Amino acid sequence: MTLNQIEGHNLYIGGVISLRNKAALQKANITHVVSVLRMHPDENLTEGFQHLKIEVDDVDDEDLLQYFATANAFIQAGLDAGGGVLVHCAMGKSRSAAICIAYLLHRQPKNLDPESALELVRKTRAIAEPNEDFMKQLWLYYEMGCPDDVTNDPAYLRWQSHRQIELSAACGKAPEIDVVRFEDELQPDSDGAEGGKLTEIRCRKCRRILATTPFINPHDKDSKTPSKQSTEGVDCAHIFLHPLTWMRPCLFPAQDSSQTSRSSSAADGLAGTATGDAPLSGRLTCPNPKCEANVGKFAWQGLRCSCGKWVVPAIGVARARVDVTERKVTDSSGSVSALSSTSTKNNYNSINNRLGAMGIRLPPHMRGIAHDSNDQSPRNNL
Incomplete structure (x- = not known):
C-alpha cells in the first residue's frame, strides 16, 4: 500500500x-x-x-x-x-x-x-x-x-552549538568564540537546584566554586550517543561541564591579553593541534589568580571518559583535583544548607581524625570539608 x-x-x-x-x-x-x-x-x-x-x-x-x-x-x-x-x-x-x-x-x-x-x-x-x-x-x-x-529552547541552542563545535573539530580547528555558549552568561539567575538539591564543584586547593548543578554536563546529554539514562558514576575520572566564563582564558587565550600567565598555562597542556589563536585541546586552570591550579582539561574534538562514554565537546574537571558537595535548598530565597558530600570529604575527615590523634594537623585546605568557613554563594563565584 x-x-x-x-x-x-x-x-x-x-x-x-x-x-x-x-x-x-x-x-x-x-x-x-x-x-x-x-x-x-x-x-x-x-x-x-x-x-x-x-x-x-x-x-x-x-x-x-x-x-x-x-x-x-x-x-x-x-x-x-x-x-x-x-x-x-x-x-x-x-x-x-x-x-x-x-x-x-x-x-x-x-x-x-x-x-x-x-x-x-x-x-x-x-x-x-x-x-x-x-x-x-x-x-x-x-x-x-x-x-x-x-x-x-536552551537545549536546542546548546545542541546547535555542539554541532558547530564538532564540525570545526572535524576540520582540525577550535571553534570560533562566538559559536560557544558560555552557560553562566546565558542563565545567570539560575539557582541551580534540581529537586531541592544543589551540587557544587570546588577547586580542591583553594576551595573556589567552579560549577554548580545547571552547568554540569551529564554523560547522557552528549552529542554522540543517545541514551535513556546516564552511565556516569563515581568512578568516572572527570566531571564534564558546559563552557563557563572562567574558562575563557584557557579555551581562547588570545582573546584575553590581560591574562597572559594563564594563557601560557593553558598552552602548555596542548594534546591536539592549535589553529589560529585558539587551541584544539589543553588544560583548565582554577580562575583564582592566587591559585591557578590545574583542575582539568578540554578537548573540542571530544574524548572517551574512563567509564567508556564518548563526550563531545569534552570540558572536564578531574575528580582528583576537585571536591564535590551536595547541598539542599532550605527556603524560597535560595539559601542552602549542607546535605552531603562525596567520599572525598569522608576521606579527608578520616585522615584528619587519624593524624589529629598523633598531634599532626593537616593544611587548612585539607581539613574537614563539612566545617569549611570559606563557603560562598555558587551564583557569585562561577
Missing part, C-alpha cells in the same frame, strides 16, 4: 508515490499534506490540499528538529478540521517517520518515548526507520519536553 494509517490517528505516512494514488487519498479523506524532502514533486500532485513543505535531506547532519513544532501545528490543524493528514518523504521510511514520531511525542509525552512511538508507526508501516541522527534529535526533543517553541 502506498500510504499507511498510524493506529489511533487520522494520520498517514507514505512515500512520494502515494501522492499519485488519488483513490487512496480520497478514501482516507486527506486534506493536508506534509512533504519532507528536498526535491520538488509535481505541483499538480498537491493541488487541492493544504500543503507544508519541509526541505531536508535524509542525511546525518540535517537539522530536522527545528521543524518539529511547525509540523505538529500543521498536522493538528488538519486533524482538528476533520480531515486526514499525509506525511510523506521519498520512500516513507526515515524523514516522514521522524515527523510522525515527533507529532506522537507532542501529543502523548507521558505515554510514549521515541522508541515506543517508532514501534507504533511500524505497526502499519514496517519499513519506518529514521536515520540515527534523526533518532538522536527525537530523543533530544523528548528530553526537552516536546515544546511548542523549539528553536529558542
Whole structure:
C-alpha cells in the first residue's frame, strides 16, 4: 500500500508515490499534506490540499528538529478540521517517520518515548526507520519536553552549538568564540537546584566554586550517543561541564591579553593541534589568580571518559583535583544548607581524625570539608 494509517490517528505516512494514488487519498479523506524532502514533486500532485513543505535531506547532519513544532501545528490543524493528514518523504521510511514520531511525542509525552512511538508507526508501516541522527534529535526533543517553541529552547541552542563545535573539530580547528555558549552568561539567575538539591564543584586547593548543578554536563546529554539514562558514576575520572566564563582564558587565550600567565598555562597542556589563536585541546586552570591550579582539561574534538562514554565537546574537571558537595535548598530565597558530600570529604575527615590523634594537623585546605568557613554563594563565584 502506498500510504499507511498510524493506529489511533487520522494520520498517514507514505512515500512520494502515494501522492499519485488519488483513490487512496480520497478514501482516507486527506486534506493536508506534509512533504519532507528536498526535491520538488509535481505541483499538480498537491493541488487541492493544504500543503507544508519541509526541505531536508535524509542525511546525518540535517537539522530536522527545528521543524518539529511547525509540523505538529500543521498536522493538528488538519486533524482538528476533520480531515486526514499525509506525511510523506521519498520512500516513507526515515524523514516522514521522524515527523510522525515527533507529532506522537507532542501529543502523548507521558505515554510514549521515541522508541515506543517508532514501534507504533511500524505497526502499519514496517519499513519506518529514521536515520540515527534523526533518532538522536527525537530523543533530544523528548528530553526537552516536546515544546511548542523549539528553536529558542536552551537545549536546542546548546545542541546547535555542539554541532558547530564538532564540525570545526572535524576540520582540525577550535571553534570560533562566538559559536560557544558560555552557560553562566546565558542563565545567570539560575539557582541551580534540581529537586531541592544543589551540587557544587570546588577547586580542591583553594576551595573556589567552579560549577554548580545547571552547568554540569551529564554523560547522557552528549552529542554522540543517545541514551535513556546516564552511565556516569563515581568512578568516572572527570566531571564534564558546559563552557563557563572562567574558562575563557584557557579555551581562547588570545582573546584575553590581560591574562597572559594563564594563557601560557593553558598552552602548555596542548594534546591536539592549535589553529589560529585558539587551541584544539589543553588544560583548565582554577580562575583564582592566587591559585591557578590545574583542575582539568578540554578537548573540542571530544574524548572517551574512563567509564567508556564518548563526550563531545569534552570540558572536564578531574575528580582528583576537585571536591564535590551536595547541598539542599532550605527556603524560597535560595539559601542552602549542607546535605552531603562525596567520599572525598569522608576521606579527608578520616585522615584528619587519624593524624589529629598523633598531634599532626593537616593544611587548612585539607581539613574537614563539612566545617569549611570559606563557603560562598555558587551564583557569585562561577
